[in-house]
């Protein structure tokens with residue numbers, strides 16, 4: 159069988175079944191019109207439609223750059239045509255583009271190269287475009303769109319995961335690479351000390367946060383940390399058998415220290431540090447968070463962030479939302495010690511595309527500021543951004559409370575706003 163390298167574009171109508179169910183004639187009419195548009199655009203970019211049944215189109219291109227241009231123009235044209243259509247009748251496509259090896263038989267193409275394109279298509283948002291790493295490598299320097307790394311995705315029947323990227327069409331994000339690690343070559347072209355210093359700062363933040371030294375050191379020393387930044391903790395009291403704390407124990411400890419913990423955070427200039435504890439709390443008991451330094455944590459959200467409880471489904475929170483995560487630590491010796499306060503505040507759009515406009519702030523146990531995004535020592539909280547990016551755009555960089563602790567409490571006290 160003949161094989162070749164080709165760029166494959168797969169487009170598919172979102173909710174085709176629903177549209178057809180509601181109005182078959184109108185749906186077919188719109189689909190035919192849109193297919194004509196796509197056919198023209200494919201030809202314009204020197205491509206060829208090789209398959210497509212009903213609501214899907216498969217096309218091949220010699221050039222990834224042309225294929226992505228075609229995808230972008232197609233999505234823009236659909237958006238234009240949707241302007242005068244009511245939301246429930248809008249027809250949108252998802253598009254996936256892959257560059258890979260395909261098999262050719264009587265003008266038809268199949269094989270991994272096509273399967274991966276179809277998988278990418280399923281990952282795209284309605285009206286969106288999702289591309290694979292080989293395509294990204296070809297277009298990143300040629301096409302001035304934004305790109306967001308979506309991580310490694312599994313594809314049925316293919317052992318190797320596929321690295322997927324979202325093409326960002328918003329003009330204000332042109333040239334942005336979200337979640338994309340700088341290529342080693344690019345980083346080394348910058349003056350070495352700058353690149354190294356930036357790396358070091360992120361590393362220091364992360365190390366302070368995760369406290370890897372504690373695993374070995376903690377058992378012998380009385381002091382919880384030798385790092386000056388964290389060596390100003392408030393030690394509250396000591397508990398027996400710290401390794402076997404139940405949820406009830408954690409609640410009891412928290413009840414006893416909460417007043418002092420909040421009072422210490424409140425010394426900071428953050429307007430939230432002294433009031434967050436009056437907001438809704440989203441966890442039944444303080445729980446151990448490995449990613450937050452093996453501390454016991456709680457999750458609070460203010461009134462604008464009311465959707466936090468359902469954001470896992472709806473996807474994002476609005477401007478003005480503030481999430482607060484206070485923490486305490488129980489050392490191996492049983493000392494109960496205040497941990498840092500982590501804040502995420504949703505700022506106005508454009509504040510920081512990389513953090514999806516979240517301002518991450520870390521306040522130390524004594525109320526001093528460790529760092530805040532786009533503000534004082536912004537680089538120190540970059541590690542928060544880096545890790546939260548992993549949660550992805552779909553979830554607004556949010557991770558959510560572990561299932562077994564989820565609940566919504568309205569805490570007593572005056573509303574914060």
Ligand code: HEC
Nearest residue numbers: 447449481483500501502518519520541542545556557558
């Ligand atoms: C190593 C990964 C990692 C780092 C670093 C990290 N976080 Fe998180 N964060 C998580 C995870 C996982 C959750 C959800 C689980 C939990 O509650 O522990 C979370 C939850 C949160 C939440 C609750 C809202 C949500 O996402 O559901 C806030 C607020 C938060 N983090 C702020 C911060 C701040 C501020 C920093 C930096 C000082 C930071 N995080 C650093 C992984 C991380």
